[in-house]
Structures are given as structure tokens and as C-alpha cells.
Amino acid sequence: MARTTGSDGEKTEAAVREAAVGLIARLGYEAMSMRQLAAEVGVQAAALYRYFPTKEDLLFTLMREHMEGLLEAWDDARPAAADPAARLAAYVENHIAFHIERRHATHVSNMELRSLSHERLTQILKMRTAYEKELRAILRDGAEAGIFETDDVGLTAMALIQMMTGVIVWFRPGERLSISEVTTTYLSMTMRLVGAKIGACSAARPVGRATEAVAL
Amino acid sequence: MARTTGSDGEKTEAAVREAAVGLIARLGYEAMSMRQLAAEVGVQAAALYRYFPTKEDLLFTLMREHMEGLLEAWDDARPAAADPAARLAAYVENHIAFHIERRHATHVSNMELRSLSHERLTQILKMRTAYEKELRAILRDGAEAGIFETDDVGLTAMALIQMMTGVIVWFRPGERLSISEVTTTYLSMTMRLVGAKIGACSAARPVGRATEAVAL
DNA sequence: GAATTAATTGAACGTTCGTTTTATTATCTC
DNA sequence: GAGATAATAAAACGAACGTTCAATTAATTC
Numbered sequence: 092m093a094r095t096t097g098s099d100g101e102k103t104e105a106a107v108r109e110a111a112v113g114l115i116a117r118l119g120y121e122a123m124s125m126r127q128l129a130a131e132v133g134v135q136a137a138a139l140y141r142y143f144p145t146k147e148d149l150l151f152t153l154m155r156e157h158m159e160g161l162l163e164a165w166d167d168a169r170p171a172a173a174d175p176a177a178r179l180a181a182y183v184e185n186h187i188a189f190h191i192e193r194r195h196a197t198h199v200s201n202m203e204l205r206s207l208s209h210e211r212l213t214q215i216l217k218m219r220t221a222y223e224k225e226l227r228a229i230l231r232d233g234a235e236a237g238i239f240e241t242d243d244v245g246l247t248a249m250a251l252i253q254m255m256t257g258v259i260v261w262f263r264p265g266e267r268l269s270i271s272e273v274t275t276t277y278l279s280m281t282m283r284l285v286g287a288k289i290g291a292c293s294a295a296r297p298v299g300r301a302t303e304a305v306a307l
Numbered sequence: 308m309a310r311t312t313g314s315d316g317e318k319t320e321a322a323v324r325e326a327a328v329g330l331i332a333r334l335g336y337e338a339m340s341m342r343q344l345a346a347e348v349g350v351q352a353a354a355l356y357r358y359f360p361t362k363e364d365l366l367f368t369l370m371r372e373h374m375e376g377l378l379e380a381w382d383d384a385r386p387a388a389a390d391p392a393a394r395l396a397a398y399v400e401n402h403i404a405f406h407i408e409r410r411h412a413t414h415v416s417n418m419e420l421r422s423l424s425h426e427r428l429t430q431i432l433k434m435r436t437a438y439e440k441e442l443r444a445i446l447r448d449g450a451e452a453g454i455f456e457t458d459d460v461g462l463t464a465m466a467l468i469q470m471m472t473g474v475i476v477w478f479r480p481g482e483r484l485s486i487s488e489v490t491t492t493y494l495s496m497t498m499r500l501v502g503a504k505i506g507a508c509s510a511a512r513p514v515g516r517a518t519e520a521v522a523l
Numbered sequence: 524g525a526a527t528t529a530a531t532t533g534a535a536c537g538t539t540c541g542t543t544t545t546a547t548t549a550t551c552t553c
Numbered sequence: 554g555a556g557a558t559a560a561t562a563a564a565a566c567g568a569a570c571g572t573t574c575a576a577t578t579a580a581t582t583c
Contacts, residue, residue, distance in 0.1 A: 093560075095549075095560080126539090135561070135562055135563075145541080242495060243484075243492050246492050249476075250473065250496055251470075253470050253472075254473070257470070260469065276459050276462050280466055309530075309531050309576070309578040309579080310531050311531065311579075312580095319530080341571060342571090356573080357529090361571080361572080362572090
């Protein structure tokens with residue numbers, strides 16, 4: 092046989108991407124075979140090569156578009172206001188929402204970096220660094236304004252990102268907590284972690300601890 | 308050829324374990340071939356099967372021993388005192404020290420879970436849960452005693468563990484920060500994150516923020 | 524020093540892998 | 554409706570995979 096009735100390149104390519112994200116997230120890039128992916132899409136393995144020249148090209152495409160999406164999402168969510176606390180709150184909310192919504196793609200982008208060629212790895216890491224740089228800028232501004240109290244901006248940024256991204260490891264939609272409950276809790280943990288002063292944060296509710304400290 | 312002069316089963320097995328941890332951490336379990344591992348040890352692939360019946364047995368052994376080591380380390384480090392803040396400080400210090408010292412093994416234990424059979428996965432996860440339960444108990448005790456201020460004990464525990472374990476992603480020995488500097492900073496971030504009250508923590512230096520809150 | 528055991532080699536097994544090639548059919552263009 | 558093109562199937566490629574087996578030699582035992 093050959094071309095099947097109703098076959099459409101765009102639809103097939105989209106189906107390949109979607110199936111690939113799911114399979115790689117579940118099995119790992121190395122463990123997923125092209126035949127397995129093709130079967131999931133309902134196609135022969137050879138057909139995949141019409142859309143992606145190699146298996147690694149497929150992986151790289153998924154990762155690059157994930158990172159581009161993350162940077163775009165932050166570009167849209169970034170508040171105009173200069174208030175560091177509000178900017179930090181927006182960063183946290185955007186980060187958690189984006190990563191929960193794309194758990195599988197995030198898993199792939201975080202776990203399969205070692206399967207990229209050196210050049211492509213560099214490309215992905217460059218995007219990641221640009222994204223992290225945004226957080227460091229917020230923390231630095233907040234520390235200089237005396238609103239935050241961070242011992243080490245770089246280290247705090249890494250700790251926050253690890254903490255937030257870690258949500259995808261245990262979060263399952265429809266279980267005990269909703270996305271907004273998780274986000275609220277993470278927001279207040281973040282504000283406490285950076286030592287945010289009261290009233291400085293418009294989006295987050297008052298962090299709470301300082302009131303009790305005063306009461307001591 | 309056959310048995311080589313000076314060959315010793317115990318030494319070879321230890322060399323296999325060590326090389327396997329390094330290779331799996333760098334390449335991933337699926338991407339590492341038994342021939343590659345054998346070459347690293349300086350032996351033929353067939354020789355590996357004298358010590359580990361299958362590739363998965365090797366992986367499982369590495370993971371199980373890593374988790375056993377973690378539980379033992381905490382058993383030794385656990386303070387006798389009942390003070391939740393001191394216990395939390397001990398947990399953080401032990402966790403970071405253990406994971407930095409065994410970065411590669413931690414990487415393997417965290418990243419290659421999906422390559423285990425269902426039964427063995429359950430076994431490893433049981434150990435991991437037992438370890439995390441210790442942290443939840445500390446947080447609960449601290450919250451009940453009014454020393455900590457945690458919105459959600461389970462969620463806080465996950466956030467803390469992700470944050471702390473994340474150290475191995477970026478930490479490189481001999482770079483900008485020493486282990487003790489990293490530990491100190493993470494300890495103070497932890498204490499702020501859980502909203503620890505001043506003076507409650509014997510091991511950590513005063514967390515700092517409350518003093519300024521009082522000064523407001 | 525002969526017998527036994529421990530440690531390893533080298534070659535091979537069947538399977539699966541990513542990928543390529545060729546042929547075939549559906550759809551689109553005019 | 555003929556010709557061009559897009560989308561796929563089917564089969565095959567060589568290479569690499571985990572693993573097994575028989576042979577061989579070093580070390581140990583008595």
C-alpha cells in the first residue's frame with residue numbers, strides 16, 4: 092500500500108509531535124523507538140522521516156518550541172510595573188501555570204538534554220539562561236530596593252526555579268489540590284523565602300510571618 | 308585468553324559499580340551500553356554478567372544502595388532533641404551534604420526510575436517515601452508547636468526537597484561556592500520558607516527578617 | 524604438583540535499532 | 554481526466570544491542 096485515504100501532512104506532523112512528547116515523557120528519549128512512535132500515530136516508521144530527518148531532530152524541535160513558548164509566555168505575562176514584588180509574583184504565577192499545563196513537554200526539556208548534540212544543547216541552554224536571567228534581575232532589583240532579603244541572588248534564583256519546576260513531579264490534575272491552590276501556596280512560600288517585606292507585594296496576600304514577629 | 312593476572316572479583320565488582328554510576332549519570336541508563344561500561348572498567352562485556360545477572364539488576368542495585376545509604380545517613384544524623392527547628396536544620400544539612408557528595412548516584416536514582424520493573428520501582432519509592440515522611444513529621448511538629456508557619460505540610464515538604472536536591476544540578480565542587488557556604492544559604496532559605504520563629508533554631512544563625520519586621 | 528575453583532576472554536545468538544530505498548496510491552492542479 | 558505532487562507502505566540495510574556459551578588461564582586448595 093501507499094498513501095492512505097484522508098491522509099494529511101499537517102495533521103500527521105501534529106500527531107507525531109503530540110505522541111512524541113507523551114512517549115518520551117513516559118519512556119525516555121532513548122527508550123522510545125521510532126516504530127513505537129509510528130504505531131502510536133497509526134503510521135509506518137518510514138513516514139516519520141517525511142517530517143523529521145532524524146530522531147534527534149524531532150527531540151530538538153520539541154525542546155526548542157517548548158523553550159520558545161516559555162519565553163513568549165513570560166513576555167506576555169511580564170508586568171509593566173517596576174515593583175519587584177509584583178514582578179516576582181507574576182514570574183512565579185506564570186512559571187507554575189506554564190509548567191503544569193505542559194508537564195510532559197517540561198519533563199522532556201529537563202530530562203533529555205544529554206541526548207542533544209553539543210551545538211543544540213548550547214542553543215537550548217542559552218534560552219534557559221535567558222529565562223533565568225529574568226528572575227535574577229527581579230531578585231537583584233528587590234534586594235537593592237531593600238524589599239527582598241536574599242543572601243545570594245544567583246543561588247536564590249536556582250533554588251526558586253528548582254522548587255517551582257518540581258511541581259510537575261508530583262502534581263496530577265484533578266487530585267487533592269487545584270492549580271490555583273498550588274500557585275497560591277507556592278507564591279507565599281516564595282515571598283517568605285526571599286524575605287519580602289509586607290505590603291510590597293500587590294498580587295500575593297500578606298506573607299504573614301512578620302505580623303507575628305512584631306507580636307513577639 | 309581467559310583469566311588475567313591479578314584479577315580479583317571484589318575489585319572488579321567495585322570498579323563496575325563506580326564506572327556504572329558515572330556512565331549512567333553522564334549518558335543515561337538506556338544510552339549506556341554494557342560494552343561501553345565494560346570498556347570503562349577495562350574488561351570484556353561478558354565479564355560483567357558474573358556480577359550482575361542483567362543490566363537492570365545493576366541499575367537496581369545502585370539505586371537501592373543509594374537509598375539505603377540516605378536512610379542510614381539520616382538515622383545517624385538525626386538529633387536526639389525534640390526541637391523541630393533543630394531537627395529541620397539537621398535534615399537540611401544532612402540532605403545537602405549527602406546529595407552533593409554523591410551527585411552522580413543521586414542523578415541516577417532520580418532520573419532512571421522509569422527503567423525499573425514495576426516491582427522494583429515500588430521498592431525504591433517506598434524508601435523514598437519513608438525518607439520524605441521524616442521531613443513531613445518535622446514540619447508538622449513545628450507547625451503544631453507554633454514554631455513554623457506552613458500552609459500545607461505535604462506541599463512544603465515537596466517544595467523543600469525539590470529545592471535542596473536541585474543543588475546537584477548546578478553545584479560543581481571547587482567553583483564559586485563551597486559546600487558549607489551553600490548549606491548555610493540553603494539553611495537560611497529553608498528557615499524563612501517555613502516561617503521559623505527567631506531563637507527557635509539552635510543550629511542555624513538567626514534568620515534575620517523578623518528583626519527588620521520588628522523595626523518597621 | 525595435581526585438582527579445583529575463580530575470573531575472564533572471544534565468538535556468537537537472535538533481536539531491535541535508526542534510517543534508506545523503492546514502489547504505490549491519494550489528492551490537487553489545470 | 555491527465556499530469557504532477559504529496560503522503561504513505563513495505564521491505565530491506567548495516568550496526569548495535571543485551572545476553573549466552575564454551576574455552577582458557579590464574580589463583581587457591583590439599
